Amino acid sequence: MILKIEARLVYRFDQRCEVLLLLEAARSADQTVLSESLRIEPQVEIARLDDRVTGERRAVLVAEGDLTISYDASVEVIARNSRPGEGAVSAVRELPGEALRYLRPSRYCPSDRFESFVAREFGALHSGDQVAAMLAWINTHVDYRAGVSDVETTALDTFVDRAGVCRDFTHLAISLCRAAGVPARAVSAYAWGLEPPDMHAVMEVYLGGRWQLVDPTGRAPADGLVRVATGLDAADIAFMTIFGRGEHVWQTFTISRTA
């Protein structure tokens, strides 16, 4: 599948400050960036802190005044064959070293707090069956609803509130997986098929010896996702981090299929 992305962001910065953009399609094994351009108006210098291992693209710029950020790309997504309900969970000793930290609790995914719940409710299941059951539980017990969560909302809050958006579903799913001993991480992506088109927060679980992408809200198919950033939770994958103060003016994302 080839997806065309158009992102337009307008922000206002009253004071000069640095901005980290995680907005560009990752140079990862599961997709090929056919063409892309990142433009800032007025023009500013862009420093690159790209991660060569994961292919995550990181742009840092010094912002001041009104800034228009335009990102256009054409990306071919390679069939991901995500089947999180099928693979086996790996023994810790068989994990790739980088997977280890995705077993641990993080700011928005305090998985340690969910260990007794997971053992009690899903302890009889294993591997893919367990992950599938946990994802089903989330969809049965949590409503997709905007306005109930904010930037401080953790998986614990969502577990109690029983409502949230993609970020919250993903945090809860990651927390349950880690509590079950399954490495899980957060991925930001351009999602084809969402209405309205938007950046999306989804989960990646390590099952069957590989990372498998899955949308805990069930709204976007894995093969319609263009990966941007990968990390522990929302703290790692926000598409814009402002080191100072900035004001969102408006933004739009268009994701369309060209093949």
Place this chain on the structure above:
Amino acid sequence: MILKIEARLVYRFDQRCEVLLLLEAARSADQTVLSESLRIEPQVEIARLDDRVTGERRAVLVAEGDLTISYDASVEVIARNSRPGEGAVSAVRELPGEALRYLRPSRYCPSDRFESFVAREFGALHSGDQVAAMLAWINTHVDYRAGVSDVETTALDTFVDRAGVCRDFTHLAISLCRAAGVPARAVSAYAWGLEPPDMHAVMEVYLGGRWQLVDPTGRAPADGLVRVATGLDAADIAFMTIFGRGEHVWQTFTISRTA
């Protein structure tokens, strides 16, 4: 300085489970491991998940029954010249890519919650001066006292309780630094000069273009620390993570200076 380490840990595992040990001296640039041995009795196979980039040593074993873990090492610590009160804080665009994540909030260091406090109390200071002032604040306002914190205690709790142990001091110091825009991370270490000798949780801040090791409790000199693990917070550097259930029987750490 050459330090000799003897660690003896006895644990009981009623059921077979995996155990991750972050117990061995890191192969990092700031120290040289002259000799070492890790022995488990009864003998079990040890899988290695070492991190080649950071030099962190990770051993995974399958535990069952009573296990005695013995680690002996002789390590030369290279003069670290830690002067966290002197260096300049780097612009984000000048950070090494791996430092970026140490600006973000984590499980036990919710630095986002401290941004207004840090701006209000330390906003007039910068770089090393600011870090020094924050470390001084912690030592003035927090008491070193055992028994007030546990494995769920976050920097927020310590900020309110005004008491804790090395782990808590380190979490609070890291949180304040990150809230101030200074990358900070947790390091576990064998600490020479502590009474009783013990494993120690300390902080590393990125100032003056390099990581500088500092003990927020002020109890151990940087050059008497043998680095073991490095990470976001206690979740990453625990010397033993049991994937199942295990019971601590006893443990001792001896750290002595041989040169």
Place this chain on the structure above:
Amino acid sequence: MILKIEARLVYRFDQRCEVLLLLEAARSADQTVLSESLRIEPQVEIARLDDRVTGERRAVLVAEGDLTISYDASVEVIARNSRPGEGAVSAVRELPGEALRYLRPSRYCPSDRFESFVAREFGALHSGDQVAAMLAWINTHVDYRAGVSDVETTALDTFVDRAGVCRDFTHLAISLCRAAGVPARAVSAYAWGLEPPDMHAVMEVYLGGRWQLVDPTGRAPADGLVRVATGLDAADIAFMTIFGRGEHVWQTFTISRTA
């Protein structure tokens, strides 16, 4: 039913301090105190802050050194006809004024946090049916287990941990009821039939125009409870509050049926 209570508590106070005891059977409409005696050795003066409206008995003493507190009573419990699954919930305007505050969140029962959960899971039910369904939910989803909670544990923690003791069951049940608009409060009681005999924390809900006593753990029958204190949550009904420092040496409670 006539119940005989023998409570023996031994505490040590290194420094002189005041102690509030909520240890005596209440002079409430649902029970008659046939005889009782409260003795402290060595003898100290007891000030009384009894609540004449509710009949709650409150003794305040100045403690120092080793203190043995003995309370013996014979209490006739009047048949309570507790049927929390049957009554209708009152309109707010029909509530007795004193019931109003039992609709509000408190320290350990942050009922405001449970409103969306209750609306989602139990919103189709009303009054007694709703209360019965919530009590059944708690018994299905929470395990009675000591050691997972402490004095800071709130209903929110228990909702996540899915385990706790009588205090935790009661806090969660109260929280769900208040979130559903049903006044609910905490009651401490001597419970006949518990093994081992102990002081017990139970709930009282206002349904059918009267307060109905119910044990959310399902372990003690309402007619085997001798009421002591009544309040918002554990903060109000602790049998001993030490305004200073004291050390528990030992304590025993015996509750037997004499008729």
Place this chain on the structure above:
Amino acid sequence: MILKIEARLVYRFDQRCEVLLLLEAARSADQTVLSESLRIEPQVEIARLDDRVTGERRAVLVAEGDLTISYDASVEVIARNSRPGEGAVSAVRELPGEALRYLRPSRYCPSDRFESFVAREFGALHSGDQVAAMLAWINTHVDYRAGVSDVETTALDTFVDRAGVCRDFTHLAISLCRAAGVPARAVSAYAWGLEPPDMHAVMEVYLGGRWQLVDPTGRAPADGLVRVATGLDAADIAFMTIFGRGEHVWQTFTISRTA
């Protein structure tokens, strides 16, 4: 001082629901209501749940559609002689029974969490001196600023955020007082002299054998306050509690001095 109050509130209720209004001047010993009128348009029946002991006025109505609530009153405030920096703290055994619960933690004032902070920072002071020092600490370390807190904000959050509005100052002040063993409670009041005129949340401490009213923000003099509701914290004194859903359209408060 005689104060004239005009409150106008317009709310919209899409569905029929009950509303509790704590909007009328209390019939308390420290003020005399010279005249007043509470009108609802369109006219609805008002049930009264007034508290005869405290003089708190509570109106309950069934709301539906657009409702305009008008409250006009003329109230003479009797000189309160509030000097919270002077009185002595009472022994528990000398407290009036009703004061006891104001020593305990509540939903927004988890005073138990502040005991070690208070002992550490203010432990050398006592009674009025201690209360004065704690109030001074709050004014030095917390900024009056709107927009940083919401209905879930507790004193713990404010202690960390170091900013808030009257509700937050009051919650923090109450928490510190209770942690110090000084009974403290929340009072809602019409405040003369605030700019803009508004309902205000203030604190009452029990010192010198009587309740003393004080505004922890230092913005309103005690004698310019018309008392409305009194309780543990914001959960008890909200001027409007909607048992269902309602939408705030607009509201204005005018408080002027007529003598």
